[in-house]
Amino acid sequence: MTRHLDPDETGLKRAAEMLRRGGLVSFPTETVYGLGADASDDEAVARIYEAKGRPSFNPLIVHLPDAEAVEALCMMDDTARRLAAAFWPGALTLVLPIRPYAGISKLVTAGLDTLAVRVPDHPLAQALLRETARPVAAPSANPSGRVSPTTANHVLAGLAGRIEAVLDGGPCGVGLESTILDCTGVTPALLRAGGLPAEAIEACLGVPLAPPPVTPATAPSAPGQLSSHYAPKGTVRLDATETEPGETYLGFGPLGAEMNLSRSGDLVEAAANLFDCLHRLDALGAERIAVAPIPDHGLGRAINDRLRRAAAPRR
């Protein structure tokens, strides 16, 4: 049975205790709900893959309370430190060289000599990480290939009975996964567009981000390389200015749509609503979904990335 924990002292203590004993606990972050496990515990991490039904070549993000805790596990150069100072806590994940003997399960890194790390900007996530006092590996708390959860009920809809608990912190503020940067080269490379717009990162660095490094098709370095991902159950048609018979319309801007990402055309609001709309379309049994055009700048780039994946042929 999966417990639904309140966001109070008792709920936090329980959640931390479960994590320290090798359990799986879903917790809120500002981006999406994570499915947490002690990153130093091989068995606990293995259970993440089992609960999600996730292909095991996908490495996981480790969550830590601050940059100091990150630096104890990873090597950070001046660029990484600058990014950390500007954007942590926040929706930014850095892929960094891992220190020898960092004590992180090989199942987390999938055997790579790098580690993806993030300092979440959510009071409950922060409190849980401090109370647990372990590095916490956490992918999004959804079955593999499904839409990421932005409420505790989304988590339960996908994973009830498969995890120990969900800590309920209400809806996530950002609503899209973190932006992932590979910081192992001279110039950071964008591995996944996400909740922190690339433009903000480039403004901080004063240089354009590098394109993603080329990786073998068998070893995707971020979900960007997996074509079908973030999918609702129905099929998805993009850039639709009107609907065809039998389609449910997901609008953007002042349109008479059944469901709307943001009537005022606000990309931040659209990002926060995206996954909830896709979950609601699933709940409605929508078989064919038509989505309005979304501007391709700022958070719109991450929204379009998720929508393209939702529309990709299923495997």
Ligand code: TXA
């Ligand atoms: O917002 C988020 O990032 C959420 C919340 C829970 O923090 N987490 C999340 O984790 O989206 P996940 O596991 O769904 O996505 C992590 C992605 C993986 O698909 C993986 O390919 C990439 O990060 N990744 C992890 N470690 C990596 C590494 N060492 N090198 C390159 N990519 C890595």
Ligand code: MG
């Ligand atoms: Mg995910």
